[in-house]
């Protein structure tokens with residue numbers, strides 16, 4: 216049986232990018248631990264299918280549409296748990312990246328986190344309770360060869376998360392980031408397909424465990440940070456990366 220402190224019963228959770236990959240595993244975990252989950256994803260049909268299966272709700276949402284993010288959170292909130300998971304990556308050496316790449320990667324990976332947090336935080340402050348978990352990346356701590364723009368966005372997420380933690384620690388709200396290493400999802404497979412040969416092996420070897428992570432291993436950390444058990448943990452960046460970033 217699940218310890219009481221891990222139960223999320225009665226908690227409402229908003230999960231961006233929750234239709235597949237890591238976000239899907241997060242939605243499944245939070246729902247299994249009792250949360251009422253709203254899955255927000257660009258792919259509204261996939262979000263709706265998953266929601267139906269796990270007893271959640273779904274909304275088609277492009278997190279880069281900042282005005283709509285605010286409307287959706289106002290309409291479907293208030294939320295006790297906010298998980299910023301939606302993200303995009305591309306493998307490209309810096310001189311091959313364009314300003315358009317910069318804008319697109321920062322819009323999804325960083326600016327959207329501003330928008331959801333701005334919309335969800337006031338209700339958490341009023342309730343005196345909240346859990347914000349932002350899915351960053353080890354790239355945001357270590358940098359990334361072939362991922363400078365992505366790393367810049369994820370580094371921004373980590374600094375933003377710490378700042379939200381500092382401002383809200385006395386209001387019952389925690390804010391933590393998770394830094395996954397290579398996790399076997401469509402995003403990883405796409406990024407690897409656009410990179411040099413042997414990239415997947417190199418990423419795998421960079422972990423201390425010598426294997427890729429699973430989406431559920433990230434989701435387990437999210438569910439813990441969202442629970443009462445983690446009330447004294449805030450402003451942290453938790454590597455879920457097979458030790459890839461240990462010591463960072």
Ligand code: NAD
Nearest residue numbers: 232235236237257277278300302352395397398400401402
């Ligand atoms: P994924 O591509 O498998 O899934 C991402 C989900 O986000 C998809 O359902 C997609 O539709 C949704 N999404 C993308 N753009 C969106 C937008 N503009 N608005 C709303 N939804 C949008 O990716 P994943 O591997 O599951 O990644 C999840 C998070 O984990 C991302 O933030 C990613 O940067 C981070 N991450 C992943 C890895 C990895 O190896 N897979 C490593 C480190 C960090």
